[in-house]
Amino acid sequence: MPSEPRDRSSDGARCQALDNDLVWAIRMISTALRRAAAEASETLPGGSRAYLVLMALAPTEDNPPTQLELAGRVGLDRTVMTYLLDDLEERGVLVRRPNPRDRRSRHVILTDEGRAQLQRVRTETAAAETRLLAELGEEERTQFRDLLARVAHTAQRGTRGD
Template identity: 60%
Template structure:
C-alpha cells in the first residue's frame, strides 16, 4: 500500500517510515534512559520540566501560567509545587501586581539540583542520539521543538483539565 507525500510523491508504507511508530520508539527509549536521570527530582520528569521552565525564564510565572507552559493540570501542578517547595527547590510568593496570584521561583538549591540532573540527562541523550552526528542531533532537537510548540499552540497538547 502507498500514500501520497505532502509534495505529491507516492511513498510505500512501511513501519520504519511511519511517524507514529518513530515517535513511539523514540519516546519509549527516551523515557528509559531519562528515568534514572530524574529520580533525584521530586515528581521525576514533571518536576524536572518545571525546574527547566523556571530556570529559563526572566519573569517568575504564575502557577497557572507554569502549568500551561509544561502542559500539566493546575491541580497536579499545585501538588508538584508543594513537593518541590518542601525540598527547597522552588519557592512561591504573591505577585506584586495581584496578590491573589502566586509566582513560582527556582531557588539556588533548585538550580544546583537541575545542573546535576541536566549533566546526567545530557549523557543519557548522547547514548540515545549516538547514531547521529552533532549537526543531525541539533537539527532533530530544533525540528522536534517546533513540532512540540505547534502542538501546544494548536491545543494538541494534553487537555489541561485532565489529571
C-alpha cells in the first residue's frame, strides 16, 4: 500500500522548485548513501570502492570476471582497479587466478573472508537504505530500486560509449 504523502508545509524554507529536480534529488540520495557506505566500509582498503567490487563479485563464483570486466562493471579505471585489487588481495578478501583461456588476464574471485566482509558492510548499508526509504511502502521501494537500476544501466552504457 502506498504511504501517505507528508505534509510539506512544515519543512519551512523548502524550495519547491527543487522538489521535481532530478539533479537535486539524486545528489541528496547519493550523498546520504555514500556517507553510509563510507562508514560501513571504512575498514576495507579502498572504502566504498571496495564495497562495490565485493558486490560485483558476490554472484560470480561460477563465472568469475577478469580484472578488466570487473573494472567496467563498477565503473573504475583499470589502473585504479589494479591497485585496489592488490590491496584487497593482500587483506585476503579476494584472490586473482590466471584465466585458463587467456593467461594474460586474471579472474577475480571472492574469498570466504571477502564474503564475510561483504555481509557485514551490506547489513550496515541496508540499515541506512531502510532509513532513507522510510517514506515509501514496500512495493514502492521495490519499484524505486528497479527504476533506479534501469536508469543506472542506461547511464553506464552512456559512459562507455555503447
